[in-house]
Amino acid sequence: MVSEELLEKLNDQMNFEFFSSHAYLALAAYCASESWEGFSNWFVRQAEEEQAHGMKIFNFINDLxxxxxxxxxxxxxxxxxxxxxxxxxAYAHEQEVTRRIYALSDIALNEREHATYQFLKxxxxxxxxxxxxxxxxxxxxRRIGNDGNALFILDAELGKRGAAPAAQ
Ligand SMILES: [Fe+2]
Structure with missing residues (x-):
């Protein structure tokens, strides 16, 4: 049985995943405005993935x-x-997400809420x-620094990131 506190924190995490999607779209917008199409593509894909993470928790709450x-x-x-x-x-943001997932997992473990912990795994x-x-x-x-050619190569590489398979 999921406690009110755990449910509230799960809900917060769902909303934070949706916020993450917004944060990545903002980064995609910056890259697009500078004509870094590859970097922009990478952030758009990342935004889509965060939206899927939010929906994963949305569906889990429904299942509860x-x-x-x-x-x-x-x-x-x-x-x-x-x-x-x-x-x-983006890196600082992901570290914050990890911190939040760990805090959420701690609550699930304390409550011996194995199903939720398994989900959070x-x-x-x-x-x-x-x-x-x-x-x-x-x-x-950081290694690339001001090397324009190397930056173009990385931009092209990240431009290849495709859509992730739909989350279950
Ligand atoms: Fe996420």
């Missing part, structure tokens, strides 16, 4: 026989000034991948 509450959201960061800064904020694994992917892009961008 509870009702999700969709909240309003604050504006994401819209004042990015470089591709490196965009990916650095997917997100725990996902965060390892998310942080590693974004961190690696940040490292490459």
């Amino acid at each position: 026989g509870k009702r999700a509450t969709i909240s309003g959201m604050e504006s994401p960061k819209n004042d990015t000034h470089s591709v490196l800064e965009a990916f650095e904020s 997917w997100f725990i694994d996902e965060q390892v991948e998310e942080e590693s992917t974004v961190d690696s892009i940040v490292q490459r961008l």
